[in-house]
Amino acid sequence: MKNFNSNTANSQEWLTPPDILRALGPFDLDPCAPVSRPWDMAARHYTVLDDGLSKPWQGRVWLNPPYGSEVFSWLERLADHRSGLALIFARTETRGFHRTIWAKAHAVFFFCGRLRFFHVNGTQGGTANAPSCLVSYGDDDTASIAAALDAGHINGRLVLL
Template sequence: MSAAQSRVTGMGGHHSARAQKDEWLTPPEITQALGPFDLDPCSPINRPWATAQRHLTIEDDGLASQWLPWEFVWCNPPYGRETWKWLAKLADHPAGGIALIFARTETSGFCAEVWDKADAIFFFDQRLFFHHVDGTRASANCGAPSCLVAYGAEAVRRLSRYERAGSLVTRWRRAAA
């Protein structure tokens, strides 16, 4: 897999050294429960199910592409340093949206793009099982805690009605350094 192809992943190479790949899909029950979504700017080229009405793939360069101002976004960005660029764009997007990322709460990116900008965060009680690009569920969990990050009132509303084991955080104040 080329570096360009691995960029489209929703799940980074941290998943497992044994996995031998970087491309992983969001469990479909998540987007089904939180949708519908107008745009998925991080969609794989070949997908077994739709996550939004409009999909941008690596061929479209979803990060550089225009997101229409009215599109409510689902974003499972490539994991790693580039994650924060996607969240910065989502945080500035007028219609808002929801992102699925690792709950790396101590990182500078999480502080800048989540703690400082998000309207709500849903922390899953258990680690997720992502899916292979053919749609089959991975045999092992992702190996790290995940969270959903809400930007905008509609995103907060959707997370507040989400019926999955976890904790929804809607108010916080980050202490000054």
């Protein structure tokens, strides 16, 4: 069993599709925002220059963490914070997924098909190299997923834990 959520070897930043943000938002904080971005993911942003993992988190968090060995550190932080949603690859077999999601989350939403993320210049990229999921650690955030699903803004399966 792997212990990390791996992306390809590239170092490009990939942005959440804006229609997903509109369907699930608004959010107060994005602690993993790109330095340069074509749209805001939340009212406040921390970038790699700020080290959002070490900064205080307040309000509802949008978390599209850097993929790699540190992804589960970000999810631990969101699990402790208890307010917000994370968008990650659905690597359900990893130790980190078992430890930070199956054991702590309120719900997981599995997208039907693979997402197409965006480049920091605002253009849409290719299809992701793995399936994605949303992770909720509280009732209100699970309700926002359910409302977006019911309205047809997202397509997939919501699993309550």
